[in-house]
Amino acid sequence: MASTNALPPTGSGLVVSFGEMLIDFVPTVSGVSLAEAPGFLKAPGGAPANVAIAVARLGGKAAFVGKLGDDEFGHMLAGILKENDVRSDGINFDQGARTALAFVTLRADGEREFMFYRNPSADMLLTPEDLNLELIRSAKVFHYGSISLIVEPCRSAHLKAMEVAREAGCLLSYDPNLRLPLWPSPEEARQQILSIWEKADVIKVSDVELEFLTGSDKIDDESALSLWHPNLKLLLVTLGEHGSRYYTKNFHGSVDAFHVNTVDTTGAGDSFVGALLCKIVDDQSILEDEARLREVLKFANACGAITTTKKGAIPALPTEADALNLIKEKNVKEGVPEASKTRCLIL
Numbered sequence: 001m002a003s004t005n006a007l008p009p010t011g012s013g014l015v016v017s018f019g020e021m022l023i024d025f026v027p028t029v030s031g032v033s034l035a036e037a038p039g040f041l042k043a044p045g046g047a048p049a050n051v052a053i054a055v056a057r058l059g060g061k062a063a064f065v066g067k068l069g070d071d072e073f074g075h076m077l078a079g080i081l082k083e084n085d086v087r088s089d090g091i092n093f094d095q096g097a098r099t100a101l102a103f104v105t106l107r108a109d110g111e112r113e114f115m116f117y118r119n120p121s122a123d124m125l126l127t128p129e130d131l132n133l134e135l136i137r138s139a140k141v142f143h144y145g146s147i148s149l150i151v152e153p154c155r156s157a158h159l160k161a162m163e164v165a166r167e168a169g170c171l172l173s174y175d176p177n178l179r180l181p182l183w184p185s186p187e188e189a190r191q192q193i194l195s196i197w198e199k200a201d202v203i204k205v206s207d208v209e210l211e212f213l214t215g216s217d218k219i220d221d222e223s224a225l226s227l228w229h230p231n232l233k234l235l236l237v238t239l240g241e242h243g244s245r246y247y248t249k250n251f252h253g254s255v256d257a258f259h260v261n262t263v264d265t266t267g268a269g270d271s272f273v274g275a276l277l278c279k280i281v282d283d284q285s286i287l288e289d290e291a292r293l294r295e296v297l298k299f300a301n302a303c304g305a306i307t308t309t310k311k312g313a314i315p316a317l318p319t320e321a322d323a324l325n326l327i328k329e330k331n332v333k334e335g336v337p338e339a340s341k342t343r344c345l346i347l
Contacts, residue, residue, distance in 0.1 A: 007295045010059040010320065011282030013140030015274075016090065016170075017055075018065045018161050019048030019148045020123040021077050022100035024266065026311050031108035034115060043266075043312030044080045045102065046123075047145050047177040050267045050313045054274025054303070056085045057317045060281065062274075063135055065090030065161065067126040067154075069099035074122065080314065092130045094122040106264055106311075114181055120151070127153040128160040136161055137168040140281045143273065145177040146193045162199055171233075171284060174200035175273055178209045186212070198229045202280075202287075204236040204273055221245075221252065233287045236276075236297075238269055243301055251290045255297045258305035258326055267313025272304035275323070302326045 024045035027037035048064065055062040064086050068074030070093040077099065081088050100121035105113040118124060126148070136142065142165035148158040165172060176193045183189035190213060197203070205227070207219050216223050224237050224247055235247040243257035279286065279296045286292045302323040310316035 007299055007324075008279050008283060008286060008292060010278045011140070011280070012061060013281040014061045014063060014087075014138055015052070015055045015141040015143060015277050015281055016063045016065060016136055016139035016165070017048040017052040018136075018142065018144040018158065019046065020100060020145075021046035021049035021064065021066055021068060021081075022102055022118075022121070022123070023073050023077070024312065025101065025103045026264065026266070027104075027106055030106040030263070032105075034103050034105055037105075040103070041311060044077055044314050045266065045312070046100075047147075047175065047270050048143065049077070049081065049086075050270035050317070051143055051175075051274045051277070052081070052086045053084045053314055054267075054271045054317045055278045058275060058278045058303070058320050058323075060274075060278035061087075063087035063090050063139070065132065065136065067092045067094055067122045067130065069093070069097055069122040070095045071098055073099040073101075084314070087135070090132045090135045092126065094125050097122040097125050100124075104266065109262070111265055114179060116179070116182055118182075123148070124151050124154050126157045128157045131157060131161055131164070133164050136164050136170075139165060139168070139170050141173055141277050142170040143173040143175070143277060145175055146189075146196075147177065147179060147182060149192045149196070150182055159196075162196065166199065171202065171280075172200045173202045173204075173273070173277060175204045175269065176209055176213075177269070178206075178212060197227070198231060201231070201233045202236070202276075203227070203232060203234075204238065204269070204276075206238050206269060207240065210237055221247075233284070234293075238272060238304070240265070244272070244297055246293065246297060248287060248290075248293075250288070253290070253294070255294055255301055258302050258330060260305045260309050260326075262308040264311045264316070265308050266311075267316060268304040268307045270313060271307040271317050272300045274317070275300035275303040298327065299323055
């Protein structure tokens with residue numbers, strides 16, 4: 001008889017991810033400023049697009065909704081989505097604006113700093129009329145960030161898409177993905193990020209975002225629960241090398257990290273989110289079952305960890321086999337008995 005704690009299968013329901021896709025230019029060496037970098041690797045990026053590809057790479061069904069420039073970079077990005085089995089019928093092309101670019105500084109520890117070129121870029125010009133509403137209505141999960149809230153008309157498109165998804169019965173998933181350089185001010189960022197907070201069913205924040213949104217330098221349960229709202233089903237706080245914490249109405253806890261040789265943290269949070277969503281898309285009861293949720297979060301932590309071992313997000317996103325191998329390696333190192341392996345982190 002199969003353990004009820006086993007990792008749930010990847011669902012067949014559609015995850016629609018809304019927002020920006022862009023080109024990241026990543027230095028060929030770590031630990032230098034943009035000016036000092038001898039060269040850059042061109043890497044497709046944008047958190048919502050990363051999540052869509054993460055879902056597809058893990059065997060799930062995903063679509064991306066957003067706007068790209070009608071230029072070589074835009075068509076390249078659309079091609080990358082198709083190559084990665086992400087539906088592209090939610091993509092629009094703008095003839096008057098370029099695809100967004102971001103130059104990413106990699107510090108020696110793999111953490112990032114950003115400089116953006118988007119004034120305006122095509123993603124900012126998505127309108128409510130551009131939306132493929134039938135695609136959004138066909139989703140089981142609708143995922144989004146906060147960058148699409150910064151300016152009109154994209155903000156109105158974002159709000160419309162959320163409204164349509166909610167009316168269609170989608171699970172709403174929110175990762176604010178704070179990028180302060182893009183906002184007019186920290187105060188505006190905090191206000192707008194929180195303006196849609198109570199609409200979401202699942203919210204994931206990083207430790208840095210938790211500090212920013214709460215105004216506290218404490219990363220503890222009290223601080224996290226100050227972000228709770230009555231309609232929320234799951235609140236997640238990712239802690240990098242310290243794993244992740246989870247909060248629901250009935251239980252909360254933490255799941256250990258996987259320790260790997262970190263090269264570039266770009267996309268780790270997106271990989272984590274994609275792993276979570278592809279496991280709960282067909283079975284939201286997992287959110288009410290702590291044992292099964294812990295298995296999913298252990299899997300998500302493994303996916304996030306693997307993503308940090310290569311430069312750039314999309315090339316580093318793992319398959320399910322990659323993640324299961326990392327989990328198995330950790331079990332072997334820790335001497336976990338075979339019969340206990342599905343339960344090792346939930347005791």
